[in-house]
Amino acid sequence: MSRDLCRKAGYTFTFLSDPKAEVIRRYDLLHPGAGVKGQDIARPAEFLVDSSGVIRWANLTEDYRVRARPDQLIEQAGELK
Amino acid sequence: MVGFASLPVLARFPATRDVPWVNLLLFGTGLALLFVGLRRAFVQPKQYRGKIAGPILGALSTVIVALFCFLVFYQTRQLPVSTGAPKVGEKAPEFVLSDTRNQPVSLSSLLSTPFTNTQMPPKGVVLVFYRGYW
Numbered sequence: 148m149s150r151d152l153c154r155k156a157g158y159t160f161t162f163l164s165d166p167k168a169e170v171i172r173r174y175d176l177l178h179p180g181a182g183v184k185g186q187d188i189a190r191p192a193e194f195l196v197d198s199s200g201v202i203r204w205a206n207l208t209e210d211y212r213v214r215a216r217p218d219q220l221i222e223q224a225g226e227l228k
Numbered sequence: 229m230v231g232f233a234s235l236p237v238l239a240r241f242p243a244t245r246d247v248p249w250v251n252l253l254l255f256g257t258g259l260a261l262l263f264v265g266l267r268r269a270f271v272q273p274k275q276y277r278g279k280i281a282g283p284i285l286g287a288l289s290t291v292i293v294a295l296f297c298f299l300v301f302y303q304t305r306q307l308p309v310s311t312g313a314p315k316v317g318e319k320a321p322e323f324v325l326s327d328t329r330n331q332p333v334s335l336s337s338l339l340s341t342p343f344t345n346t347q348m349p350p351k352g353v354v355l356v357f358y359r360g361y362w
Contacts, residue, residue, distance in 0.1 A: 153328050163325040163333055170323040175312030176357050190307045194355040196320045198339055203352065205316055211359055212304045220354060227351040 165189075176207075195223050203227060251300075255293045262289060320355070 153162050171177050171189040178190040193215045195204040204223040206215045314320055324334040335353070342349045 161333060161338065162328050164327075165325055170321075170325060171357065173321045173323065174314060174357070175310045176308075178308050178359070181359075188359055189357040190310060191359045192310070192313065192355075192357045194314065194320060195352055196335070196339065196355060197352045198349060200319050200322075200336070200339060202314050202316050202318055202320050205314065207310055207313060209307065210305045211307060212300070224352060224354070 193220065195220065195227070197227050251296065255296065258289055259293060 152158075165171055168177060168187050168189070171187075174192070174194075176189045176192050177187055179187045181190075182188045191208055191211050191214055193206045194202050197203050203226065206219075208214055320335060322335050324332050327333045335355075338350070338353045340349050
């Protein structure tokens, strides 16, 4: 299903699946039961990781309507060497 | 009513999405008109007696405004605290997940695999965790 979504939307970035929410849990981003049918989902978050694997910027929004905007991310990414 | 229906349109613009001031403005105008209408009805009861549509629509509008405010100011902020999430300066936890072609992709491979056009590894990786399920 993700493949169809990516193809239809024309996404070129890497799209990964976390069906058991393992990575979501590892990053402590689980939002239990918040899915439409009561499934466990992730709370929205964005991380910028540099080439050595260190997190340089993290955005865990307090309000799920408000997410990081592309220009914010691009500005942060510009700081990486 | 317009305030509610225009949400999907206004949500596309960051200026109006983060704080839905246009919607609130429209709702405010609606409530003001409602108040004027009610006052007029009470001042001239003979003219307005028996007209039931007004109070019904008025009550419905008030409920819609209340629901909107509840959703926008309370519901969307109900998020877990996530104190264990990796912070700036920490190492991003390694992981391996399947991509859309069912191929395993690890964080370390994303950071080290060079781009085909420049032959250079990326300067970094952006991880975006989506809210949702499909």
